[in-house]
Amino acid sequence: MRGNILIAGLGLIGGSIALAIKRAHPNATMIGYDVSDESLRLARSLGVIDEAVSSFAHGACEADVIVLAAPVVQTEQLLRDLVHLSLRPNVIVTDVGSTKERIVKQALPLLEKGATFIGGHPMAGSHKSGVAAARAHLFENAFYILTPTEHVKEEDVIRLKHWLEGTKAHFVTLTPKEHDRIAGVISHFPHIIAASLVHQAQQYEREDELVSRLAAGGFRDITRIASSNPEMWRDIFIHNKEELLQLFDRWIEEMKKIRTYVADGDSERIYQYFHEAKQFRDGLPVRTKGAIPSFYDLYVDVPDYPGVISEITGYLAKARISITNIRIIETREDIYGVLRLSFQTEDDRQRAKHCIEANTNYETHVV
Numbered sequence: 001m002r003g004n005i006l007i008a009g010l011g012l013i014g015g016s017i018a019l020a021i022k023r024a025h026p027n028a029t030m031i032g033y034d035v036s037d038e039s040l041r042l043a044r045s046l047g048v049i050d051e052a053v054s055s056f057a058h059g060a061c062e063a064d065v066i067v068l069a070a071p072v073v074q075t076e077q078l079l080r081d082l083v084h085l086s087l088r089p090n091v092i093v094t095d096v097g098s099t100k101e102r103i104v105k106q107a108l109p110l111l112e113k114g115a116t117f118i119g120g121h122p123m124a125g126s127h128k129s130g131v132a133a134a135r136a137h138l139f140e141n142a143f144y145i146l147t148p149t150e151h152v153k154e155e156d157v158i159r160l161k162h163w164l165e166g167t168k169a170h171f172v173t174l175t176p177k178e179h180d181r182i183a184g185v186i187s188h189f190p191h192i193i194a195a196s197l198v199h200q201a202q203q204y205e206r207e208d209e210l211v212s213r214l215a216a217g218g219f220r221d222i223t224r225i226a227s228s229n230p231e232m233w234r235d236i237f238i239h240n241k242e243e244l245l246q247l248f249d250r251w252i253e254e255m256k257k258i259r260t261y262v263a264d265g266d267s268e269r270i271y272q273y274f275h276e277a278k279q280f281r282d283g284l285p286v287r288t289k290g291a292i293p294s295f296y297d298l299y300v301d302v303p304d305y306p307g308v309i310s311e312i313t314g315y316l317a318k319a320r321i322s323i324t325n326i327r328i329i330e331t332r333e334d335i336y337g338v339l340r341l342s343f344q345t346e347d348d349r350q351r352a353k354h355c356i357e358a359n360t361n362y363e364t365h366v367v
């Protein structure tokens, strides 16, 4: 399709949406706006946008689709600004914010003015931020929540999905309230747990500096998201306050319960607690991205000698297989270590397995 797409907020998500739209609609003109000139310049030089505008109003008035991709409190302000602008008659305004109730409420004056606003939230991302981390495939297989109100025509929802088809995401319609309740449980509250574990470790570190040096795989896995953009998360916690307060109360009760089992040395209940959690966690869908990101991991048993990683990555580079993540786990002296390589697709994982097996004697495993 042809048209002008304004992306306001050229970070990880705005940049990835721009790339995904361009992938499916190469004739569309991607226009970028950001409060940071540096992000705007970078987006232009990386080819994420075709044109940069220095004023939101200027870009908005020329746009057929407006994607608001700033942190959620900023998105509210952008929605207030839009009400005073003369927009194109068929413009669709959407956002990518991690919360929906306050944003959709803020868009009501726009809807009353006759413009179309469809709340959106692509449920995939990363702890990285900024346009340099943007990828066209970020949302592939992820759920993309849309929250159209009753004011919105079905044909406009179809038109928006058509614009966004390059994301290769699965669209799901929810009410804003439903969205915020679910996102609170599986995305927002886990974030506070990750951050609080890091704070706890930091406090213990003051007593013993070995704490951070010994922080191993489990701690790093569960706290990865604590490295995310604090501004984005501050705004999410301001927006989804009511749901999060309920989650804090339920979590405190949960901690009291398991604390009692531990204090009582109740081995049966402690076992059951972990067993039930494992069963539910193992039953989560693994091949679709969602709040739980999926990885196509390949484990390689490698001897513990310098240069082994570059040896393996060298073979993969030669075969033009891209690795999305690489990590050594469980290395101890004198024994084999395990290298975990992550890929974007099952096809890449299988090609990597064959490539490593063809070039080395190392054992590979898919778990």
Ligand SMILES: NC(=O)c1ccc[n+]([C@@H]2O[C@H](COP(=O)([O-])OP(=O)(O)OC[C@H]3O[C@@H](n4cnc5c(N)ncnc54)[C@H](O)[C@@H]3O)[C@@H](O)[C@H]2O)c1
Pocket: 008, 009, 010, 011, 012, 013, 014, 033, 034, 035, 036, 039, 069, 070, 071, 072, 074, 075, 078, 096, 097, 098, 099, 121, 122, 123, 124, 125, 126, 127, 128, 129, 130, 131, 229, 232, 236
């Ligand atoms: N990071 C994730 O995993 C993720 C996933 C899904 C949705 N989201 C949502 O996407 C939005 C963007 O998050 P991100 O991860 O891309 O953040 P980011 O920090 O990578 O990018 C945000 C960009 O918005 C710009 N910005 C800030 N205020 C602005 C304003 N008033 N006008 C225009 N630009 C402005 C910043 O300069 C920055 O370039 C947030 O609302 C977030 O809740 C994030």
Ligand SMILES: O=C(O)C(=O)C[C@]1(C(=O)O)C=C[C@@H](O)C=C1
Pocket: 097, 098, 122, 123, 124, 125, 126, 127, 128, 186, 187, 188, 225, 228, 290, 291, 292, 293
């Ligand atoms: O994978 C991560 O790093 C994320 O935090 C992504 C994540 C999530 O909680 O799953 C974060 C916020 C978004 O609104 C959607 C996705």
